[in-house]
Each structure stands twice: as C-alpha cells, then as structure tokens.
Amino acid sequence: MLPMKLLKKLLKWSKITIISLLLVLAIAYLVIYNLSQQRIQKTYSYTDAAISIPSDSLSIAKGEHLYKIRSCQDCHGEKGEGSLFMDDKMLIQLTAPNLTKGNGEIAAFKTTDWLRVLRHGVDKNGRSLFMMPSHEINTLTNEDLANLIAYCKQLAPVANLQEKLHSIGPIGRLLMVINQVTVLPAEKIDHRAIHTEKLKEKTGVAYGQYLSSGCQGCHRPDMKGGGPLAPGFPPVPNITGDGNVGNWNEQSFIATIRNGKTPEGKELNNNYMPWKSIGHFTDEELKSIFMYLQQIREKH
Ligand code: HEC
Ligand code: HEC
Incomplete structure (x- = not known):
C-alpha cells in the first residue's frame, strides 16, 4: 500500500493534470470555433452580367442532362425533391434543399438567386453555403448554366423537406480549419471571373x-x-x-x-x-x- 501522504499527492496531481487538460481542450476549441466562425461569417460581393433563361423544350432537355452529369441528383434527388445531407451534431446537420416550387424559397427564386447560388455559392446575406459544390459548377458557360436553371425552374413541385438543417458541429469546424474538407464553396470561387458565353467546340x-x-x-x-x-x-x-x-x-x-x-x-x-x-x-x-x-x- 502507498503511504497516505504519497496517495494524497498523487490524487492532487491527477486533479491538476485533468483540469489543465480540460483547460487546454477548451482553449483549443475556442480557437477552432473563432477561426471557423470568421470564415463562416465572411460575406462576398460580386456583380454579374444578366443572363436570360430559355423555356423551350430543347434547352430544358439539355438542362436535364446537365443536372445528371453534374450529379445534382446525388444530393437534391432525382426529382429535385431534396434530401437529408447529414444529421450529425459533431460533424454537420444539413439538408440539401428541395429545388422544386414545393419549397417556398425556391418558388420565389429569381434568376439572380440561381446565379448567386450556382455561380457564387452564397446565401441571401452573401455568406458561403455549406457543402454545396458551387465551386465546381461555377465554371459552366452562360449557355449551359441558363439551360440548367431552365430545367430546375420547371421541376414539378414536390412537398418535401420544409424544415431546413444548416449547422456545423465541433468536428466539422476542426475539419474546416485544417482544410481537410471543402465546407465553404465561396472560398474557392473567383467571384470576379468573366464567364464564357458558350463553347465553340463540343469535343476535344x-x-x-x-x-x-x-x-x-x-x-x-x-x-x-x-x-x-x-x-x-x-x-x-x-x-x-x-x-x-x-x-x-x-x-x-x-x-x-x-x-x-x-x-x-x-x-x-x-x-x-x-x-x-x-x-x-x-x-x-x-x-x-x-x-x-x-x-x-x-x-x-
Ligand atoms: C466522390 C469522389 C469522386 C468523384 C467525384 C470522381 N471520382 Fe473517380 N474515383 C474515386 C475513388 C475514391 C476511386 C477509387 C475507387 C476504389 O479504389 O475503389 C476512383 C476511381 C476512378 C477510376 C478508376 C481508376 C483506376 O486506376 O482504377 C476512374 C477511371 C475514375 N475514377 C474516373 C473519374 C472521372 C472521369 C470522374 C469525373 C467525371 C471521377 N472519377 C469523379 C473518387 C471519385
Ligand atoms: C454534394 C451535394 C450537393 C450537390 C452535388 C449539389 N448540391 Fe445544391 N446544395 C447542397 C446543400 C447541402 C445545399 C444547402 C447549403 C446550405 O444550407 O448552406 C445546397 C443548396 C442548393 C441551392 C440553394 C437552395 C436554397 O433553398 O437556398 C440550390 C439552388 C442548389 N443547391 C442547386 C444545385 C444544383 C442545380 C446542383 C447540380 C448542378 C447541385 N445543387 C448540386 C448540396 C449539393
């Protein structure tokens, strides 16, 4: 058996070690929280040339093809009905919204709102969206983007996912701070890029x-x-x-x-x-x- 005096000392030391560890963890989390919060709160401004959205069936069919090859259905569903992207308090709680007019916000979308999301990856307040790969869609020519929007705008309304999840947890913030995952697409976008009207060669x-x-x-x-x-x-x-x-x-x-x-x-x-x-x-x-x-x- 350890002498009483040593035992007391050991206990005291353990207590100090644990308290210091908790303190270090708390400070680390505070740093991670602040670093990620600064990036989440950042607002982006830009000016876009207007584009006109077609409504003929050929353009809509081209838009449907773009919807598929750009994998929109993987997150927003085959019919644009939306889906739960992830519901993990430690990582991220996020819905990939309903893109049909069954979603009131989308029903009120103007062309500038579609451009804001697809070209700049930001919400109405100019802050970056979470996990929406706008930085990969952003390079579309005006012609392709207009066809894609034309397709989305005519999706048959589905009443799904009225509740929007949009929050990031401590592990999600950590992954963001160490740049392990692209959480904020707006950070990866050149917001002043001039976009090509249409490609001349569709091969090569x-x-x-x-x-x-x-x-x-x-x-x-x-x-x-x-x-x-x-x-x-x-x-x-x-x-x-x-x-x-x-x-x-x-x-x-x-x-x-x-x-x-x-x-x-x-x-x-x-x-x-x-x-x-x-x-x-x-x-x-x-x-x-x-x-x-x-x-x-x-x-x-
Ligand atoms: C979500 C991530 C992801 C995307 C997007 C993706 N890939 Fe892959 N790809 C992978 C992974 C991971 C593997 C390896 C799979 C494995 O080992 O089972 C792979 C394997 C491959 C292979 C097989 C290579 C080999 O040597 O066996 C090809 C070819 C390929 N991808 C082409 C593409 C092309 C072309 C695109 C875009 C049109 C693409 N991938 C998009 C993740 C991706
Ligand atoms: C990897 C999954 C993923 C893919 C692929 C994806 N999205 Fe998204 N999208 C999301 C998520 C998640 C959000 C919500 C972001 C948020 O809440 O910050 C979103 C948001 C949106 C919004 C904004 C909706 C609103 O209510 O404000 C539109 C529009 C949109 N996506 C269209 C598209 C289109 C079109 C495509 C294909 C070109 C696409 N998305 C591909 C995950 C994805």
Missing part, C-alpha cells in the same frame, strides 16, 4: 477539361489523385496518362464508367467513386474527358 481536350470539373473535388485539380477523402475511404487514384488509366483505351475507359468495373477487373464502389452518376455522360463526352486525361503526362 478543352471540352474534356471543361466537363471534368466535377472530378476535381476527389481526383484533385491536377487529376493526379491523392489520399483518402475521409477515414475509411480508399485513396483516390491518379487518372492522368501517367496513372493506371494511361494504359487504357477509349473503349475501356467508357466501359469502366458505364459498368463500374476497370479493365483490370476491379469493381468500383459507387459510394466512393460515383460511377452511376458519371455514367450519364454521353459516349462523345466521355471520349473528350478521356482525351483530356490522357494528354496529361509528365513521364515519357
């Missing part, structure tokens, strides 16, 4: 690069891949000519995206690599993406 390397902006969030802007996007996820492969894909041909690339299985026989898990959404690209579009990826080569 430049078109492939244009179409592949949605791959960047995972495969990184240089398409060379990197570490897992979250714990438990697989690493993201290099899909340039220098990677494994460099050994494939156009047909095997298209087949991989359509069937979720690589020429080497590897099954791609749709939860990590969303091949089902990407499979909405036409063959012609996939050919351009493949052309773009193949010509990124450093090794010879």
